Amino acid sequence: MEITVKNFSELTTIELHDLLQLRSEVFVVEQKCVYQDIDGKDLNALHVIGTKEGKIVAYTRCFKPGYYFSEAAIGRVVVLESERKFGYGHDIMKASKKAIKNRFATESIKLSAQTYLIKFYQSHGFEPIGEEYLEDGIPHIAMITT
Template sequence: MEISIKKFNQLSLSELYHILQLRAEVFVVEQDCVYQDIDGKDEKALHIIGKHNGEMVAYTRCFDKGFYFEEASIGRVVVKQEQRKYGYGHQIMTTSIKAIKDRFNTDHIKLSAQQYLIKFYESHGFKSEGEGYLEDGIPHIAMKK
């Protein structure tokens, strides 16, 4: 998988379209969750894009400390359903963590994890914090690294 890191103003229209398409495909359609994905925060995010054979298959968005949480954060972690068996989720997370260290000069990261993915995030050094909660009707938990 080829990974690129871009600020919002560096995204092409085609890349933005495919980011929104992938997020809707997984978070809205696959997870059957109606929520406001276009939340006005993409312009402040660092976009981590994974492509395989020219197709967008993985994505995250990252924020500097103090924007989303007190710590830097990773969100909208997504891998195309039929591509999950290839380890792209781990690759995109590893790159996202490194991008936060390199671009935002911090190792302190917080995310809001879907609870069924706790072990995935733990494998990247995150630890659960506090009680679980519902976010858009899906069980989540705060995790920090």
């Protein structure tokens, strides 16, 4: 998998279409969650895109400190279902943390994790904080790098 990091203005129309399609395929269709994915925040995000044979198979969006949380943030972490067996979730998280360090000069990162993925995020240095909550009908917990 090849990883690129782009600001919104650097995305091609095809990349934007494909990353929105991947997010919709996983978060709306696979997880059966009706929510407003296009929330206006993509314009201010750093987009970390994993491609394989020209197709987007993994993705995150990252934010500078103070935009989403007081810490930098990672969100919309997604891997195409058929590609999860290759460990691309780990690759895209490592690349996202590196992009935040390089672009925003911080290693303090917060995210809102689906609770079934706590161990996955712990393997990347995140620890749960606070209480579990529902976000779009799915159990989540805030996690921060330690």
